[in-house]
Amino acid sequence: MRLQEDFGYEQKNRNMEHVLGPITHDILKKGLTYPEFRILTEKLVAEGKTTGANQSEAYLEYTRLNHQRMKRWDKTLKISTEMTALVQSISxxxxWTVITEAWCGDGAQSIPFLAAVADLNPVIDFRILMRDEYPEVMDEYLTNGARSIPKLISMTADLTCELFIWGPKPDYLITRLKEYKHDAKGLSYQDYSTEVHLWYARNRNHDLEQELIPLIQSTLIV
Structure with missing residues (x-):
């Protein structure tokens, strides 16, 4: 049984856990690269659609916003020299498998950075799976019993060892969401969502990077 932590990620030490998990090579072959995911999202926006069963106007609008967010991050995101050196040291x-959906706002904010980090080293195979197409995968990576996305799962190339898990969002936002659910203090959900995306824009992936660094370090053979 895999233990899920209350915070946004869990760390495996070098005695990596051998797993017979739900992610298989056949599933990965059906996964999307980041450029393919971007093309899919753009196509869905043009057709007035999104991924998953919920095709409500709200989810279509989320997808349109996410398309713009990812376009912006593709042009503006920056990776620190520390992270660059660390990732390039992976031998x-x-x-790296990311579970998400096109309508997921947290995914649009984090996945461009995750993909750019993975792209620093050709030994990292980065794939994206749609949550609702692979419930058997999602249900192995729940957050407090919920199918929260995005979730990043790092594994060895033979898929027998789980290296680390991150997601569904930076720790600050996990704590902020708990506070909001406990006491909204009169803040509407729309205003709360605006606050969250302003935080992403101002934080510029700093917290995400700082959370990833020790996780990646834990996978290195020293």
Whole structure:
């Protein structure tokens, strides 16, 4: 049984857990690269659609916003020299799998950075799976019993060892969401959502990077 932490990620030490998990090579072959995910999202926006069963106007609008967010991040995101050196020091092949949906706002804010980090080293195979297409995968990576996305799962190339998990959002936002659910203090959900996306814009992936660094370090053979 895999233990899920209350915070946004869990760390595996070098005695990596051998797993017979739900992510298989056949599933990964159906996964999307980041450029393919961007093309899919753009196509869905043009057709007035999104991924998953919920095709409500709200979810279509989320997808339109996410398309613009990812376009903006693709042009403006920056990775620190520390992270660049760390990722480029990885010598053993890894598979990074992200579970998300086109309408997921947190995914649009984080996935461009995750993909750019993975792109720093050709030994990292970066793949994106749609949550609702692979419930058997999602249900192995719940957050407090919920199918929260995005979730990043790093594994060895043979998919037998789980290296680390991150998601569904930076720790600050996990704490902020708990506070909001406990006491909204009169703040509407729309205003809360605006606050969250302003935080992403101002934080510029700093917290995400700082959370990833020790996780990636834990996968290195020293």
């Amino acid at each position: 053993e092949p890894q598979v």
